[in-house]
Amino acid sequence: MATKEYVRVLYKLSVSQRLDIVERIDRFGASVKDVAKKYRVPVRAIREVYANKDKYSGRSHRRKTISDATIRVNRQRLEHAMRLSVQLAQDNNVPLTTPWLKCKAHQFAKLFKVPHFKPSSGWYQKFRKQPKIAPAPAAKSEPPKKSKCDPVKLLGQYRTKNTFFLVPFGLFYKCTPDAVSRYSRKSCPNGGLADQRVTVLCTVNMDGSEKLPMMVIGNQKTPSCFSDIKSLPMLYRYNLCSWLCWTVLRGYIEQLDKIFQKANRNALLVIEDNPAFVNRENDIRLKAVKLLFLKPDSCFGNLQFSFIQRLKQHYREKLLNQNLQSMEDDKAFNWKVSILDAVNILARVWSCAISPAAIRDSFQEAGFSKYQKDPCNDKVRSADHIAIAPELLASDWFDGYCKVDKNLLCTGMHGDRAIRDMVNKPQNPSVVPVQPRHTQPRLVPNASLQAALADIQSVLNSAEAVTKDILGNFQTIQKLFESMQS
Numbered sequence: 003m004a005t006k007e008y009v010r011v012l013y014k015l016s017v018s019q020r021l022d023i024v025e026r027i028d029r030f031g032a033s034v035k036d037v038a039k040k041y042r043v044p045v046r047a048i049r050e051v052y053a054n055k056d057k058y059s060g061r062s063h064r065r066k067t068i069s070d071a072t073i074r075v076n077r078q079r080l081e082h083a084m085r086l087s088v089q090l091a092q093d094n095n096v097p098l099t100t101p102w103l104k105c106k107a108h109q110f111a112k113l114f115k116v117p118h119f120k121p122s123s124g125w126y127q128k129f130r131k132q133p134k135i136a137p138a139p140a141a142k143s144e145p146p147k148k149s150k151c152d153p154v155k156l157l158g159q160y161r162t163k164n165t166f167f168l169v170p171f172g173l174f175y176k177c178t179p180d181a182v183s184r185y186s187r188k189s190c191p192n193g194g195l196a197d198q199r200v201t202v203l204c205t206v207n208m209d210g211s212e213k214l215p216m217m218v219i220g221n222q223k224t225p226s227c228f229s230d231i232k233s234l235p236m237l238y239r240y241n242l243c244s245w246l247c248w249t250v251l252r253g254y255i256e257q258l259d260k261i262f263q264k265a266n267r268n269a270l271l272v273i274e275d276n277p278a279f280v281n282r283e284n285d286i287r288l289k290a291v292k293l294l295f296l297k298p299d300s301c302f303g304n305l306q307f308s309f310i311q312r313l314k315q316h317y318r319e320k321l322l323n324q325n326l327q328s329m330e331d332d333k334a335f336n337w338k339v340s341i342l343d344a345v346n347i348l349a350r351v352w353s354c355a356i357s358p359a360a361i362r363d364s365f366q367e368a369g370f371s372k373y374q375k376d377p378c379n380d381k382v383r384s385a386d387h388i389a390i391a392p393e394l395l396a397s398d399w400f401d402g403y404c405k406v407d408k409n410l411l412c413t414g415m416h417g418d419r420a421i422r423d424m425v426n427k428p429q430n431p432s433v434v435p436v437q438p439r440h441t442q443p444r445l446v447p448n449a450s451l452q453a454a455l456a457d458i459q460s461v462l463n464s465a466e467a468v469t470k471d472i473l474g475n476f477q478t479i480q481k482l483f484e485s486m487q488s
Contacts, residue, residue, distance in 0.1 A: 015043070015051065023048060024055040034049060076114045079114045080111060080114050081129075083114070084103075084106065085132070086421045086425070087106050087418075087421055092249070100126065103130075107125070108121055153294060153296055157294075157370065160269070160270040163208075163209050164267065165272065166205055166207050166212075166214070166258075166269055166272070167205070167206060167207075167208070168203060168204075168205050169205075169206070169310060170202065171314075171410075172201055172407050172410030172412050173202055173317070173407055174198055174406055174407045175199065175200055176199075182402055182403055186405075190419075192417060193417030193421070196242070196423070197221055200219060200220050200244055201219040201244055201245055201246050202217070202218055203216065203246060203254070204216055204313070206361055208365045210358025210362050213361075215236045215237060216236040216349065216352055217236060217237040217238070217254060218238050218239075219238075219241050219244055221242060221243065221244045223240045225341050227342040231342065234345060235346065235350075235353075236345060238345065239253075242417055242421070248278055248279060251279070255271060255291065255293070259290055267290060269290065270292050271294065274295070275296060275297045278414065307364040307365070307367075308363070308364045309361050309364045311405075312355075312356060313355075314404045315395075315400075317348060318404050319394060324343070325337055455480055462476060
């Protein structure tokens with residue numbers, strides 16, 4: 003019997019076929035035998051292709067998927083993202099070590115699809131020569147120092163009027179009632195939706211007698227709606243992720259320390275501790291203020307106060323009324339909320355709607371009053387100066403609308419999502435930005451102004467329970483208008 007002659011079969015697979023083989027095995031879970039049967043090649047050939055899949059995928063990704071021009075654009079985006087990341091790290095007082103910078107550059111290279119990028123020594127030397135970038139030497143990891151002061155004893159050393167709480171909370175100030183499902187249960191841990199939310203910082207003492215001006219933190223240094231505004235009813239600061247970073251908080255605390263020092267007062271500032279504020283007491287020098295960072299695992303738990311929820315309810319109600327009024331005037335529903343509108347509504351609600359009784363009630367519910375030097379044991383009525391419409395409080399949709407930002411974070415250390423959104427934001431260089439017109443404030447005739455002030459004076463004189471503070475503030479307003487008209 004004659005033996006069958008062996009014939010060697012030559013096979014040749016293109017790059018697209020090799021990529022298809024790798025995709026069938028990795029993505030669809032096909033077996034090697036089935037793929038070899040489909041392409042009519044030996045099994046060892048399929049195994050060889052799959053073993054060298056990184057070479058084929060990198061070749062196709064480099065030559066077919068992304069062009070050289072796109073790679074250069076992505077490289078510029080990577081450099082921009084690194085500069086923003088350094089700015090965010092400096093705001094949170096994070097040391098810029100060499101391993102941290104190289105690791106962050108490697109992450110952004112994957113995010114912006116920059117192939118074959120390696121944070122080499124040459125790239126690192128060029129990047130560190132940029133202004134405002136000074137990497138710190140790698141520090142040895144040390145366990146955090148435990149605070150020796152007992153929060154209960156420290157609270158007992160100050161009176162309620164000298165104990166101030168700094169309560170930050172997040173707010174989706176542009177959220178509409180029909181967009182609750184889109185924003186609910188979002189915490190934005192990576193700094194996302196920075197242009198849709200703000201962080202609000204309320205500072206108040208425990209008896210509610212002093213409500214310091216609010217501070218709002220946005221993601222723009224000078225919003226377009228602030229172009230013609232010279233004074234705001236509250237403080238405004240900015241951060242890349244609209245968070246309360248340590249740089250902003252330190253400047254605010256130093257400003258309060260100067261105020262208390264001029265008034266010859268000693269005050270206690272209490273704020274909830276978080277990873278962004280760990281071991282920051284030594285970074286600031288204060289003379290009239292003592293800082294107390296309460297940890298979440300302390301005897302008080304999380305700092306959740308009921309007056310913050312009431313503040314959000316009043317804000318949502320005012321926002322609804324404002325947009326309904328604009329709909330009646332324009333005869334069309336156009337929901338437009340700028341950060342200037344949010345600032346004005348929050349300032350009006352904070353100064354007029356939240357009563358001292360509601361604030362004292364909130365601290366009593368949280369269990370702080372029993373540790374104070376002069377606790378307030380009287381039964382307070384948690385009623386606000388301005389009541390919310392009962393039909394809104396009874397509705398379920400309004401309750402969900404007010405709790406849409408319940409899980410929203412106020413601080414954070416990683417803002418990669420906000421950096422990516424800002425870098426990928428479409429920009430049209432052909433469009434020249436319109437410069438805002440700096441118009442002069444319109445001067446009201448002196449006769450009309452005097453008549454309006456006289457009407458307000460008569461209303462205040464005929465009203466009951468008008469405090470001396472209101473009359474004193476009205477006289478201050480009169481002097482201000484007289485100086486403006488002169």
